[in-house]
Amino acid sequence: PINFNSPYKARNISEFWRNWHITLSNFLRDYIYIPLGGNKNGYAKQSSNLLITMIIGGFWHGAGWTFLLWGFMHGVFLSVSHFFKIVLKI
Numbered sequence: 001p002i003n004f005n006s007p008y009k010a011r012n013i014s015e016f017w018r019n020w021h022i023t024l025s026n027f028l029r030d031y032i033y034i035p036l037g038g039n040k041n042g043y044a045k046q047s048s049n050l051l052i053t054m055i056i057g058g059f060w061h062g063a064g065w066t067f068l069l070w071g072f073m074h075g076v077f078l079s080v081s082h083f084f085k086i087v088l089k090i
Contacts, residue, residue: 002022004022054072054074054075058071
């Protein structure tokens with residue numbers, strides 16, 4: 001597949017990750033996020049699965065603290081985005 005699909009044109013962080021580094025995103029989704037339980041078992045479990053997945057994605061980029069912090073921040077941003085989708089019913 002194409003590896004990038006104009007991620008900076010995304011309207012939110014979820015869309016950004018669907019378009020950014022598609023092969024890595026698919027790997028993280030299929031082999032980490034879904035085996036952890038994905039979005040089943042409520043919002044809290046979904047958020048923790050997103051955080052774990054994104055921290056591992058950060059670790060994949062490099063073993064430094066900045067990459068782990070980057071993964072953590074993206075996990076938080078995705079969790080907040082999903083929270084607003086639930087609250088605002090978007």
